[in-house]
Amino acid sequence: MAAAPVVAAEVVTRQVADSAEFTGTLAAVQSVELRPRVGGYVDSVRFAEGGLVTAGQVLFQLDSRTFEAVLDRARADLRQAEERRTLAEKRFERGEKLVAEQAISQGDFDVLTAERAESRARVESAKAAVRGAEVDLQDTRVRAPVSGRVGRALVTQGNLVSGGALLTTIVSVEPFYVYFDVDEATYLRFAGTTSGARGKDGRVNAVPVRVALTGDEGFPREARLDFLDNQVVAGTGTARARAVLPNPDGKLTAGLFARVRLETGAARPTVLIQDLAVGTDQKGRYVLVVRPDQTLEQRRVELGTTEGGLRVVRSGLAAGEKVVLKGLARPGMAVAPTLVAMADSEHAEGARP
Incomplete structure (x- = not known):
């Protein structure tokens, strides 16, 4: 029987760190509900809804x-x-001379002393009232406390608002937080300072995190682990984690869905293959390995995450082995393999094994 033609490729071996994948959401580092300290009629709205504002910019007058x-x-x-303090000071100075000459009694001089102290206190009280009035006047110009993207105006010109009423919201745009929940095994990997995953202050080290948004291929965005919660939720067996994701092009916004890949171990030699080399039956996933005698062997494999467009093989394959990518073949058949590069095999023609 003639050998069946198949397309095969040698497995790729790369240094790949152990990792785990999770789902999460983006959140702004700073999120502000803008509320005035004082009430009054809105004279003007001074921003473009949905636009960018800077800290200190007047948004409402x-x-x-x-x-x-x-x-x-x-x-x-x-x-x-x-003026009253000035008068009290002068009366006190005259009283000092008069009491020394015994022209007035000590009781009268005590009254002058008390009046001087009272006048000084009244000045300080009046100064405080001026400062408070200045603050209230300044607060009629409602400013952005942080830089970021502003939402819609919830009140418009001519409306009467009270102190504390919600006027609009502002969220920062650079960088963003990515919140995701990790399982117990991942949490324990980062638990304790002896693991090397935490610094002397107890905080997690800035471990690399890869992030993908809807429509992204692979995990093209780089972030850094920033926070790991102090407890695991008993009901879910997960703990909240957070990564810091740069937003240089300004395209990100709070609430976006994200896929997160967190490195959980050091890099080590790892076997990778194309997904189209993998077949599935009732027992699980397998690949067809080309033996040295050009016959096929069915090999069960345990797969991991993707890395650079290739699938990580956790067990079942060794470096240097060749697997069938396309062609009509079954275990035990003699084949005539056409070798291609694993990374370019997606362009080969034929059917999956």
Whole structure:
């Protein structure tokens, strides 16, 4: 019987770190609900909804006339208190001379002393009132506390708002957090300072994390592990983890779904193959290995994650072995393999084994 033609490739061996994959969501590092400290009518809205704003930028202007009047009155009260203090100081100075000459009694001099102290306290109180009025006036200009992307205006010009009313929201845009839940085995890998995964302060080290969003091939985005929660949730057997993901092009936003690959061990030689080399039956996954005598052997394999477009083989294959990628073949058949590069085999023609 003639040997069956098949397309085969030698397995690829690379240095690949042990890793685990999880699902997560993106969240802004800073998220602010913008609320005014004072109330009043909205004079103007000074931002483009959905646009970028900078920290300190005025977003809402409230009617300031009432607060300007309060500030003017506070300043007038301060001037009045300062004049009274001046008068009390002069009366005290005269009283010092008179009590020394025994022209007035000690009781009268004690009254002058108390009046001077009271006048000084009134000045300080008036100064505090001025500062409070200045703060209230400044707060009629509602500013962005952080830089980021602003949401829609929840109130518009002419509306009366009270102190604490929600005006809009702001989320930072660079970088982003990626929150995901890890299993107990992964959590234990990073538990304790003796594992080398945590620093002397107890925080997790900045382990590399790969992130993929909807539509991404592989895991093209690089992040760093930033936080691991202090407990495992008994009901789910998971712990919350967080990575920091840069957003240089500004395309990311909070709430996006993400796939996360977390390195859980050191890099070691690892066998990788194309997914199209893998077959499936009732017993699980397998590959067809080309023996030195050009016959086929069915080999059960345990697969892992993908790495650079290839599938990690955790067990079942060794470096240098050749597997069938395409062709009509079955275990024990004699074959005439056409060898191609594993990474380029996706362009070969034929059927899967």
